[in-house]
Amino acid sequence: MGGSDSALDAAGIPAWVQRAHATAAVGTAVIGPEGTLLWVNRAMLDLVQTPEGELLGRPVADLVHEVDRDRMAGALRALGDQPMSMARVQGPTPGSWLHVSLSLLDTDTGGRPAVLAQAVDVSDSVRTQVSLEVMSENVQDVVALIDDAGRITWASPSVRAVLGPESDSAEIIGREITTLIAHEDLTGFADALAGAEPSQEPTTRTVRFRASSGAYRYMSVTARPVADAGIGRRTAIAMRDVTEELRAKRELARSEEQFRMAMLGAPEGMAVTDSQDRIVQVNPALCELLGTSAQALIGHRFREYIPEEEREEVDQWRQRLLWGNIAIERCKHRLTSQTSEVWVDHSVGIMRDDLGNPALFVHQFADRTAAQRPATTCRPAWPTRSP
Numbered sequence: 001m002g003g004s005d006s007a008l009d010a011a012g013i014p015a016w017v018q019r020a021h022a023t024a025a026v027g028t029a030v031i032g033p034e035g036t037l038l039w040v041n042r043a044m045l046d047l048v049q050t051p052e053g054e055l056l057g058r059p060v061a062d063l064v065h066e067v068d069r070d071r072m073a074g075a076l077r078a079l080g081d082q083p084m085s086m087a088r089v090q091g092p093t094p095g096s097w098l099h100v101s102l103s104l105l106d107t108d109t110g111g112r113p114a115v116l117a118q119a120v121d122v123s124d125s126v127r128t129q130v131s132l133e134v135m136s137e138n139v140q141d142v143v144a145l146i147d148d149a150g151r152i153t154w155a156s157p158s159v160r161a162v163l164g165p166e167s168d169s170a171e172i173i174g175r176e177i178t179t180l181i182a183h184e185d186l187t188g189f190a191d192a193l194a195g196a197e198p199s200q201e202p203t204t205r206t207v208r209f210r211a212s213s214g215a216y217r218y219m220s221v222t223a224r225p226v227a228d229a230g231i232g233r234r235t236a237i238a239m240r241d242v243t244e245e246l247r248a249k250r251e252l253a254r255s256e257e258q259f260r261m262a263m264l265g266a267p268e269g270m271a272v273t274d275s276q277d278r279i280v281q282v283n284p285a286l287c288e289l290l291g292t293s294a295q296a297l298i299g300h301r302f303r304e305y306i307p308e309e310e311r312e313e314v315d316q317w318r319q320r321l322l323w324g325n326i327a328i329e330r331c332k333h334r335l336t337s338q339t340s341e342v343w344v345d346h347s348v349g350i351m352r353d354d355l356g357n358p359a360l361f362v363h364q365f366a367d368r369t370a371a372q373r374p375a376t377t378c379r380p381a382w383p384t385r386s387p
Contacts, residue, residue, distance in 0.1 A: 017105065026043055031114060037055050065147070067147045098119040206220055266283055282294050348362065
């Protein structure tokens with residue numbers, strides 16, 4: 001190549017470029033006017049993980065993800081208006097991003113123009129930025145990025161814990177995300193993607209994802225655009241495993257249905273009241289006992305159907321349920337309505353929520369009016385006169 005810094009080799013690369021950048025830590029390449037690679041240094045070879053013989057003469061677009069090629073081409077065109085242009089593009093290695101600085105290479109020899117490209121791997125910072133952007137608003141189990149073709153370009157390490165040991169984030173990069181979704185749920189996933197627009201509120205859908213074991217996990221999926229990561233158009237998919245949550249809801253619904261059926265068919269009166277003593281549910285037997293309808297009972301406070309002189313005692317056992325360790329209380333009192341008055345054996349149990357707060361009271365009433373009537377209607381025994 002000669003001793004002059006301005007001397008050109010066969011590819012038209014100035015000697016000073018090669019001497020200055022051959023051993024530099026920053027990946028450096030020279031791009032010809034046709035967009036082909038004329039020269040690369042060792043650091044660039046390490047970045048793109050491709051032998052030199054397979055690089056030289058290839059279009060630089062071959063090393064850029066297809067969704068970022070327009071961005072790279074635009075940066076090259078901008079060199080006519082400014083001395084340096086920068087573009088962050090997805091690198092050739094799946095899941096990697098390179099920050100590329102481009103500048104015109106002035107040879108001062110009248111030779112053909114070229115472009116000096118310097119690239120730095122910024123994958124970690126981009127992933128961190130995207131992960132924090134998505135998870136700062138709504139902490140999820142898994143975060144993934146997909147491109148416009150639906151291919152996974154990055155996934156958080158937590159995908160392994162959720163979908164199984166074989167679902168390593170490196171293993172699923174490059175796959176179409178729809179291949180992991182149950183066919184019946186593709187429409188729901190498409191709905192979530194349709195909401196990934198800056199002007200719209202994100203749409204959340206529940207979608208089944210196939211785990212490495214072959215079983216499906218229910219995931220709550222929210223999609224949103226990544227607007228400021230400098231990596232071209234991407235969609236961030238936030239996924240939260242809701243399999244156990246849905247199973248618990250199904251079990252709860254099944255238990256509630258079983259309770260409802262048992263209550264409807266119970267021969268004795270039953271009612272459910274909330275923590276404010278409002279009646280929320282009654283069965284036909286109680287309606288028959290009080291001679292009224294369910295519509296007339298629901299929404300009223302239970303104490304309205306207890307004679308005023310007996311309310312204090314009933315309030316006392318209610319307080320014992322609320323603050324004590326007693327699960328069930330039993331007492332005998334009257335129930336009144338506009339059309340009837342009955343004596344009942346009343347048992348009540350308390351149901352608490354996950355935090356231990358009182359949620360519901362379940363009441364059962366056994367009609368004891370017939371047994372009570374002789375004691376309440378008896379007359380004093382007057383002594384008889386002797387003849």
